[in-house]
Amino acid sequence: MDAAMGRAWRATRHLLVGAGLSLACYLVFALLLVGLVGTLLVIGAGLLPETVQTVRSFASFERRRVGARTGEGVPEAYPPLTGPLAERLRHATTDPATYRDLRWVLAQLLYGLTLCCLAALLWLPAVIVDGIWCGVLGRRPVLLPVFDAIADLSCSWSRGLLKPPPGAGLAQRVELLTATRAGAVAAHGAELRRIERDLHDGAQARLVALSMRIGLAKRAYDRDPEAARQLLDDAQDQAEQALAELRHVVRGIHPPVLTDRGLDGAVRALAASSGLSVEVSAQGVVDGPRAPAAVEAAAYFVVAEALTNAVKHSGASRAEVELVRTPMLLRVLVRDHGRGGADESAGSGLLGVRRRVAALDGKVSLASPAGGPTEIEVELPCAW
Template sequence: MPSGGPLPGFGPALRQAGRATVRLVLAAATAFGSYLFITVLLLTAIGTVAVAGAFLLPETVLLIRRIAGAKRQQTAVWTGREIPEAYRPLTGTVRERVRTAVRDPGTFTDLRWMAAYYLYGWLPVLMVPLWPAGLVVDGVRCGLLRRPAVVLPLIGRLADLDAAWSTALLTPSPKARLAERVEELTETRADAIAAHGAELRRIERDLHDGTQARLVSLSMRIGLARRAYDTDPEAARSMLSQAQDLAEEALTELRHVVRGVHPPILTDRGLAGAVRALAASSGLEVAVHLDGLTDGSRAPAAVEAAAYYVVAEALTNVAKYGGVAEAGVRLARVPRGLLVLVRDEGQGGADESRGTGLLGIRRRVAALDGTTTVTSPPGGPTVIEVELPCVW
């Protein structure tokens, strides 16, 4: 074999082995950390049995979650596939946190992986030293010219094996995923109830302060007109005219309430037309972009109403707090359903804790199993992105 050139195919194998080595070094570091963690586990077990140290258990479980999370991330980088997590939040009193930590299926999954890793985690430590032995310096014959063809692929296969075992052990069980889903549905159900309650209070307030007051005044005007009809026809005519005005105002108030429940314009024009009309009447210069909504297909009524509410609330926030006269709205069909995006170049700094607008959006979207992302750094821009799952 010529001494002046590299081995055929050695370059790609070298690069792949380099990636595998980095992977194995990280795996070895994780294994070393998990071995050191045995002391923490023993102290936690002793403290839990002694009851007085039971508060250590939730903190230890959180540390285990971080170690397992680091391993998931390492594996995802190597395989290109994310390993999902399914944990119950450790909140509440010490007793509640201990009970959650013990009953969480994710805790068993992580402990199972850690126990198995104590057995096979030392393999990367032993294999990494073989890597220098597989190197062939160009132009130097040392009797190991055939070693790269054996050692380098072996390192790659070991990295694949470690990733496969970690994926199998760290993937949440169906029970854990079900528990996470139940927790998520419980939270969204609470949000939906809260949003529904707020909506009922708003309707009640609008009816009481607006429509009901006008109807009471209308009834009084008609009663006075009846009494004055025989003695003062002109006064009765004036009162009837006022009563007609009050009836028209009451109808306007009722239409406003109905629009808050389900805007009729959605039924008449569809979501695209309703959002265009909303943008035109917002007092802002709004650019509306539609992707895939022009073929006549309609999303479910609840989804359209939620999307309309998101746009209306977001544009109201821009007009009140944005400090700009322009905004952009995008509606798009996506694989999971409907995407709603509202953007403005205003002052930013939107905070959900300081008002009910963004919180109302998040609750209404969560009630439909959707997602809400709000990005609003100081100085802007503010972007509200909502994805509503549905079948077209």
């Protein structure tokens, strides 16, 4: 009896919150009408997107309530209401989810209050009837399960009204891939420009100087062998410097240390040369199959950028790097114990990290509160 009473009370509480949400929907519906009229009259066009955003917030709250009660969440798919006013109006008025939310608002006005009133009317006979039955037949509640059924009915209606329209997930995925592709193209262009700049200003300049030294040595060989020998020595130095520049460019494309030592060995080499006290831990990276070359290169770049930022900006003296390989992804976590406050917009290279990871359909999360620590976590998909 106590368990049944508890379930009945939780169901009634769910219905009471739904009734309060219904009352709030009356206000939202009125705001929608005002926003629509204002948009038609132009003077209040900015009110409609904000009201649609409010409707989305109410709908999201109902999705969370349904998920909390049933244990199964209700997905949502909304395009962002950002940008200039004209663009926000277009998204607000053309998004199919907006009209599904409006349909839910209208329905919630009815069934939210109606089901709550029904539950309230049933409480007195439920207590009386269950009390009689409990006295005659022992602990056997009769009407209390009805409240669960009413609350479940409310959840079922809300789920049916609020689930995303067909194709919404695909459209959202296409939009995400479009943005990802744009970021990947921008990152690729920046990488090409960097390689071209490094070749032009570094290796190419040294190779031109090398050619000039060899030409001068050839002309001076017969008349001044000592001068020719000195020029050849200088040419050898130029050749070694050019090779160093080429190695630097190659490391920027795909670090050879990854090929030679694998991701674990390459990251440990980075840690040893970073100037920090870095603790590296790896799970599933050494023993399991290697990740694709592009994934390993992205992970190496993330660690290199994070440790470089820690040295330049955080004031940290120590850091940790964690590499975790699972059947579906490669996870990289870099944590430094510096002053924190990392800002992606300050030109710290974090935007490049995001673009490189996004090109592989990965995820980046940054946590850097003032006072530290700074944590950069990256997840790169790569099945076995």
